[in-house]
Amino acid sequence: MNSGTSELAWFKSSYSGSQGDSCVEIAIAEQAVHVRDSKDVARPAFAVGRAEWARFAGFVAQR
Structure with a gap:
């Protein structure tokens, strides 16, 4: 699920430092949320379903 990720609009968290x-x-795409390393964007990204991402983000927000 990582092919065709170059045309996606990538962004970092607002909590991300500038260093x-x-x-x-x-x-965020229609069917999935794609994730990649910001320091090595040439490496393949991975993707998770939007529902799974929402569960993950909800879990993290509770911490």
Whole structure:
């Protein structure tokens, strides 16, 4: 599910620092949320379903 990710609109969290340290970027598509390493965008991204991403984000928000 990582083919065709170059045309996606990638963004980092607003909590991300400006120093370029460890961070991920996400791109929200119709069927999935794509995730990649912001320091190595040439590496393949991975994708998860939108419902699974929502559960993950909800879990993280509770921490």
